[in-house]
Amino acid sequence: MSDGEIIGSYIVPVHPHTYLVPEQNPGWTKLREAFDEAALRIKNSEADLLIIYSTTWPSIIGHQIQADPNPEWVMVDHDFHDLGSIPYSFNIDSEFANAWNEANHQRGLKSRTVNYHGFPIDVGSVVALKLLNPDNAIPAVIVSSNVYANRSETSVMAKACLDVVRSTGRKAIAITAMSLSNRMFTENIDPADDKIHSLKDDEWNCKILELMEKGRLEDVGQLSRTIQKQIRIRKVVAFKPMWWLSAINDNRNDLTGEVLAYEAIHGAGAAVIHLDPASCGTGDKEYDEDDVEYFHGDRSVLDSNDPEATAIDEEVETIDEITTAEENGPALWEPTTVDGSVNTDSAPKPVGAYPHARRVGDLLYLSGVGPRQAVTNSIPGGPIHDEDGEPLDYDIKAQTKAVIDNIALILEEAGSSLEQVIDVTTFLVDMKRDFQGYNEVWAETLGKIGPTRTTLAIRALPTPIAVEMKVIAQLLE
Amino acid sequence: MAKGRIVAGCIAPHPPHLVYAENPDQNEPTSEGGWEQLRWGYERLRESLSEIEHDVIVILSPHWQTYVGTHFLGLENFQSLSVDPVFPNLFRYHYDLNIDVELAKQIHDNAEKAGLAVKMMENPDFRVDYGTITTGHLFNPKWDKPLVVISSNRSTDYYSAEVMQEMMIELGRITRETIEESGKKAVILASNSLSHRHFTTESEIPEDMSKEHIASHAMHLWDMRIIDYIRSGQTQRILDEMPEFIEQAIAESDGGGLSWLISALDTPDYPAILHGYGTIIGTGNAVVEWPCYKHEEESQ
Numbered sequence: 008m009s010d011g012e013i014i015g016s017y018i019v020p021v022h023p024h025t026y027l028v029p030e031q032n033p034g035w036t037k038l039r040e041a042f043d044e045a046a047l048r049i050k051n052s053e054a055d056l057l058i059i060y061s062t063t064w065p066s067i068i069g070h071q072i073q074a075d076p077n078p079e080w081v082m083v084d085h086d087f088h089d090l091g092s093i094p095y096s097f098n099i100d101s102e103f104a105n106a107w108n109e110a111n112h113q114r115g116l117k118s119r120t121v122n123y124h125g126f127p128i129d130v131g132s133v134v135a136l137k138l139l140n141p142d143n144a145i146p147a148v149i150v151s152s153n154v155y156a157n158r159s160e161t162s163v164m165a166k167a168c169l170d171v172v173r174s175t176g177r178k179a180i181a182i183t184a185m186s187l188s189n190r191m192f193t194e195n196i197d198p199a200d201d202k203i204h205s206l207k208d209d210e211w212n213c214k215i216l217e218l219m220e221k222g223r224l225e226d227v228g229q230l231s232r233t234i235q236k237q238i239r240i241r242k243v244v245a246f247k248p249m250w251w252l253s254a255i256n257d258n259r260n261d262l263t264g265e266v267l268a269y270e271a272i273h274g275a276g277a278a279v280i281h282l283d284p285a286s287c288g289t290g291d292k293e294y295d296e297d298d299v300e301y302f303h304g305d306r307s308v309l310d311s312n313d314p315e316a317t318a319i320d321e322e323v324e325t326i327d328e329i330t331t332a333e334e335n336g337p338a339l340w341e342p343t344t345v346d347g348s349v350n351t352d353s354a355p356k357p358v359g360a361y362p363h364a365r366r367v368g369d370l371l372y373l374s375g376v377g378p379r380q381a382v383t384n385s386i387p388g389g390p391i392h393d394e395d396g397e398p399l400d401y402d403i404k405a406q407t408k409a410v411i412d413n414i415a416l417i418l419e420e421a422g423s424s425l426e427q428v429i430d431v432t433t434f435l436v437d438m439k440r441d442f443q444g445y446n447e448v449w450a451e452t453l454g455k456i457g458p459t460r461t462t463l464a465i466r467a468l469p470t471p472i473a474v475e476m477k478v479i480a481q482l483l484e
Numbered sequence: 485m486a487k488g489r490i491v492a493g494c495i496a497p498h499p500p501h502l503v504y505a506e507n508p509d510q511n512e513p514t515s516e517g518g519w520e521q522l523r524w525g526y527e528r529l530r531e532s533l534s535e536i537e538h539d540v541i542v543i544l545s546p547h548w549q550t551y552v553g554t555h556f557l558g559l560e561n562f563q564s565l566s567v568d569p570v571f572p573n574l575f576r577y578h579y580d581l582n583i584d585v586e587l588a589k590q591i592h593d594n595a596e597k598a599g600l601a602v603k604m605m606e607n608p609d610f611r612v613d614y615g616t617i618t619t620g621h622l623f624n625p626k627w628d629k630p631l632v633v634i635s636s637n638r639s640t641d642y643y644s645a646e647v648m649q650e651m652m653i654e655l656g657r658i659t660r661e662t663i664e665e666s667g668k669k670a671v672i673l674a675s676n677s678l679s680h681r682h683f684t685t686e687s688e689i690p691e692d693m694s695k696e697h698i699a700s701h702a703m704h705l706w707d708m709r710i711i712d713y714i715r716s717g718q719t720q721r722i723l724d725e726m727p728e729f730i731e732q733a734i735a736e737s738d739g740g741g742l743s744w745l746i747s748a749l750d751t752p753d754y755p756a757i758l759h760g761y762g763t764i765i766g767t768g769n770a771v772v773e774w775p776c777y778k779h780e781e782e783s784q
């Protein structure tokens with residue numbers, strides 16, 4: 008089985024009014040009808056798993072995933088306890104929860120499952136599951152919202168979930184339980200008087216809905232911090248659910264969106280939105296931010312003596328795929344410079360006495376090129392092991408792409424270009440793990456140019472990299 | 485009826501770790517101890533309070549977070565299982581606690597008269613937050629005194645620390661005056677940490693004290709600054725610096741407890757007793773007592 012996918016996404020509001028007292032306000036009734044419509048769509052789809060990311064379940068130690076196969080209790084809202092109680096008994100896919108937890112670890116994330124009698128499932132998850140899955144026909148999983156997590160951690164966590172959806176062949180529905188603007192009236196109000204707290208909140212909500220109607224989920228994700236600043240009070244550190252939902256939808260901007268309802272709940276912006284993965288045909292996308300595959304951690308507070316590691320900076324984007332120079336292998340050399348040598352500051356320094364390339368007639372022979380970066384000596388996609396030789400997860404595609412970029416830089420310095428490459432010998436340290444990823448990047452780059460190619464498995468390379476290429480190219484006329 | 489009074493005012497933290505470390509019968513998980521400095525601090529506080537006659541404990545807990553006004557537990561008794569949503573591995577506590585509904589309702593009514601948004605919580609299915617349970621347990625493990633439990637209004641988030649203080653100073657004054665009217669002797673308690681930056685990782689053994697320390701030097705400096713004011717009776721300065729403290733130390737007093745406490749104690753200018761200080765997963769925590777009763781006696 009390998010055809011798992013996200014077959015739909017929903018954004019739903021968190022407050023209990025839609026479940027307990029929809030009749031008290033026409034807007035709440037409309038939201039309830041939209042919930043019922045969403046439930047019907049889910050029921051009529053092939054969905055076999057509901058995945059809920061809830062902003063009303065905060066966590067501190069990484070993310071938590073509900074893994075109690077049958078959690079039962081009675082939920083009472085902290086604010087709206089006078090509206091009544093919600094008894095629940097849910098059907099949780101604990102096997103999926105455990106696999107997701109494992110996949111999180113594989114991608115460098117802190118995460119744990121929770122399976123405790125009486126665990127207080129949060130109001131957002133309870134309302135979503137009660138209304139979207141009324142007869143518990145479809146098993147669910149619920150994940151917390153980490154109060155410290157930033158975009159990278161949240162996106163990588165979504166990708167880990169997607170790994171498991173794919174590998175287990177699930178047809179999954181992704182759900183974020185959240186408000187748009189989350190400012191409520193701070194006093195009791197007559198239900199008849201409910202409206203969006205302020206005009207500014209309403210305008211921003213409408214902007215979000217306009218983007219959603221166009222399926223531009225990734226754009227909303229990239230506006231997350233702005234939206235947080237404009238219309239949200241600090242219950243979570245950012246408008247995170249959109250990072251999660253966008254990443255689990257492959258960061259797309261061409262989904263088919265439909266707003267089923269938009270109303271106020273006690274002042275907060277409440278919407279039921281359906282995003283279908285079918286392409287709506289647009290799809291312009293501009294990446295302002297990294298697409299991170301693996302979480303390298305940002306705050307190894309417990310184990311580190313480095314004061315920098317404990318510094319507080321909520322705004323710092325936490326992750327990059329880069330490690331520092333000293334972790335990346337042997338000492339660096341200045342390239343040799345005998346006649347016919349071609350060297351460039353744009354390519355990484357050699358690890359021995361040799362040049363980047365030699366010119367012979369109208370041919371260029373390149374020394375083996377790896378993915379290390381010229382100035383920082385960092386490795387895109389991450390090193391394959393740490394200083395102690397402990398294996399690390401890494402991204403072969405990012406490494407392969409960096410190798411080819413480095414080759415292009417050397418060729419340009421020599422007055423040639425990637426298009427002039429005629430023969431490549433590739434060395435992989437883990438053929439089984441990496442061949443496919445490497446081959447995909449090849450197909451999109453050098454494969455289109457058409458040099459001859461030989462790929463070999465070798466035991467190790469001098470730096471903690473997974474791929475190196477030996478290239479022969481022609482000089483330009 | 486004799487005039488009621490506040491006999492002591494305390495700051496006491498509520499991370500579930502402290503109950504977990506103690507292994508009481510009510511808590512399901514078991515530990516090998518840990519966080520002794522703070523638990524000994526609580527022990528000294530209990531000893532000190534055992535010498536002061538009191539009828540009721542009034543708690544403001546930042547883990548009952550209300551966005552729509554300030555709420556009060558409004559039923560005589562609450563019994564259930566409290567599972568911490570953040571540290572369920574440490575805290576699954578079977579509680580059985582009594583509420584002084586009369587006093588709770590009086591504070592509620594007076595606050596309402598003063599124009600604050602308030603609500604009584606009268607849903608029997610409501611689960612009491614783990615902050616209240618943790619402090620309640622450490623404060624009075626026998627649970628033989630009724631409580632008044634006040635929610636934490638999130639006005640810092642909604643408006644600003646300044647607005648929060650305005651509201652909490654008002655609520656503090658109302659709390660004091662209502663206790664005086666009631667004829668009861670009350671211990672009042674702000675359940676909160678000081679600096680509040682957590683580690684985001686947990687060690688293999690949560691109670692491994694070789695891993696416990698303050699999250700950063702800046703947090704330490706803020707904690708010591710506040711403790712200095714506490715020990716030297718400069719509570720007005722705490723109120724004055726509260727917005728900076730909250731912002732820079734991510735202080736848990738953003739929940740209003742400390743401002744409410746200081747106001748209820750009428751901004752004391754005499755030193756408090758520092759029973760203990762320690763860190764819990766990087767956050768700074770102090771166990772503090774303003775011995776109002778003794779202070780009144782001495783100044784007579």
Ligand SMILES: [Fe+2]
Binds near residue numbers: 498499546547615736
């Ligand atoms: Fe707390």
